[in-house]
Amino acid sequence: MKITRVLYSKRLNAGKYAALEEQARRLGRIRTEVWRRFGSISGVGLTDRQVRDAWLREGRRFAVPANAWKETLRDAMADIKAHREAAKVKVRQAIRRHIHDEEARKRLYTLLKQDAWTKDPYLRRLMRRYWRRGHNHTHNQIVVRSDSYTVFEQGGRCWIKVPGLERGKRIAIPLDTTIDHAPSGTLRLILRDGVVEVHVTVEAPLGRPCGDRELGVDKGYTEAFVDSDGDRHGEALGTLLQSESDCLKTKYQRRAKLLAIAKNTKNERKRQNILRHNLGRKKLNRRAARVKARIRDEAFKAAHAVVDKAAVIAAEDLTAPMSGRAFSKNMNRRLAAWTKGVLAEALETVSQRRGSTLVLVNAAYTSQIDSRNGCLLGRRRGDRFYCFDGAVLQADVNAARNVLARLRDPEIDRWTPYCQVRAILQARTERLRLGLLNQDSSCRSSDLKDLSTESESPNAQMCASF
Numbered sequence: 001m002k003i004t005r006v007l008y009s010k011r012l013n014a015g016k017y018a019a020l021e022e023q024a025r026r027l028g029r030i031r032t033e034v035w036r037r038f039g040s041i042s043g044v045g046l047t048d049r050q051v052r053d054a055w056l057r058e059g060r061r062f063a064v065p066a067n068a069w070k071e072t073l074r075d076a077m078a079d080i081k082a083h084r085e086a087a088k089v090k091v092r093q094a095i096r097r098h099i100h101d102e103e104a105r106k107r108l109y110t111l112l113k114q115d116a117w118t119k120d121p122y123l124r125r126l127m128r129r130y131w132r133r134g135h136n137h138t139h140n141q142i143v144v145r146s147d148s149y150t151v152f153e154q155g156g157r158c159w160i161k162v163p164g165l166e167r168g169k170r171i172a173i174p175l176d177t178t179i180d181h182a183p184s185g186t187l188r189l190i191l192r193d194g195v196v197e198v199h200v201t202v203e204a205p206l207g208r209p210c211g212d213r214e215l216g217v218d219k220g221y222t223e224a225f226v227d228s229d230g231d232r233h234g235e236a237l238g239t240l241l242q243s244e245s246d247c248l249k250t251k252y253q254r255r256a257k258l259l260a261i262a263k264n265t266k267n268e269r270k271r272q273n274i275l276r277h278n279l280g281r282k283k284l285n286r287r288a289a290r291v292k293a294r295i296r297d298e299a300f301k302a303a304h305a306v307v308d309k310a311a312v313i314a315a316e317d318l319t320a321p322m323s324g325r326a327f328s329k330n331m332n333r334r335l336a337a338w339t340k341g342v343l344a345e346a347l348e349t350v351s352q353r354r355g356s357t358l359v360l361v362n363a364a365y366t367s368q369i370d371s372r373n374g375c376l377l378g379r380r381r382g383d384r385f386y387c388f389d390g391a392v393l394q395a396d397v398n399a400a401r402n403v404l405a406r407l408r409d410p411e412i413d414r415w416t417p418y419c420q421v422r423a424i425l426q427a428r429t430e431r432l433r434l435g436l437l438n439q440d441s442s443c444r445s446s447d448l449k450d451l452s453t454e455s456e457s458p459n460a461q462m463c464a465s466f
Helices: 016-038 048-058 066-098 102-114 123-131 237-264 267-275 282-307 329-336 341-351 395-406 418-439 445-454 457-465
Strands: 001-008 141-144 152-154 159-161 170-174 186-191 197-202 213-219 225-226 310-315 357-360 378-381 385-386 392-394
Touching: 016 141, 016 186, 048 066, 066 102, 066 141, 102 123, 102 457, 123 329, 141 159, 141 225, 159 186, 213 341, 213 357, 213 378, 213 395, 225 282, 225 395, 237 267, 237 282, 282 310, 282 341, 282 445, 310 341, 385 395
Parallel strands: 213 310, 310 357
Antiparallel strands: 001 197, 141 186, 152 159, 159 170, 186 197, 213 225, 378 385, 385 392
């Protein structure tokens, strides 16, 4: 398994950083042109080599080293392809939902895989819906080929020399590591606030063994994961997200007041001072980077704790939006900062590295059914799930057990539409109701209303609830 290792520059000269920044800015213009010309249907079926050869025949010249613009072109074309493939995943889901003939499905899947979907009107409509035209916003990256840089040691520290804008002159960058951990292969240099990040792809070391059980996990806000055993993992996540969200709320309210003063004042010097010294982004960006690192750390620790127990993990799609529920303004703001993608990435990455199997299941109604019988016989209120017989379950644990049950459910697979899932659950609920009615022969239809309030029999209460 490949992972990305990040090294950082150490006390880089300001002049060197400015030269690298100018090179990245020029390469950013090339990225923009690639996205503009080939980021839509006109780029389907084209490879970076075909575009490169066409530009060379046209005699195109760029004010950057030749290897730099060629690697930038290759990288941008790879991003466009990834963007297109992500849209194909949604198109395949739409085909599965709406096309029921197996032969027609197979034909559409084949056209989609071979990039021949442009010939089919139905597939073209779907791709227009899910494949939105991308735009380049990257102007701070340089891709360096493995044969375009050198590595050396000086002062006990590892250095790399990369090509600069002037022909024959290279820029030496000191790194925060030793020569024993020198980078190799293709490098990606990302420039942020005077620091150069060196991203290099390496082979991930083997992780410790996983557990030997099957577990279901449910996403949470106050914690990262709750498993079907009732254990909570990553309990500091909710506190971290809430404190950061509330802090940013206060900070942006104050910034808005300063911005209003700057706009309304007639003193030009005062306006410029406010804009320069009070409304910058450097501190905010540094704080956001620190918080993001803490969130990732908490998410990966929680994922490791889950994999310590499980060889097979059942989980719902952690990137799916939480629709159909109304929250307060403060809660909406806090949930917007909830990085569900980080949780999904952590669970997938850790399970792959440690040999565990992650299975995504259908999440429809997993929070609304009773995990003891798999039927729609209860109601969730906050962190509690109230069952028909008076029992109260922890809502997240109940949902995690339902997710685990979906792993072996013969009637509900991952792509079953939610309306069909509801019909299946209602049928199961009806069968259970009839079974309870047969067991409790003393429950008569004329006495159902009285029994619902007076009888202590769980079966009688169940009959009355219907």
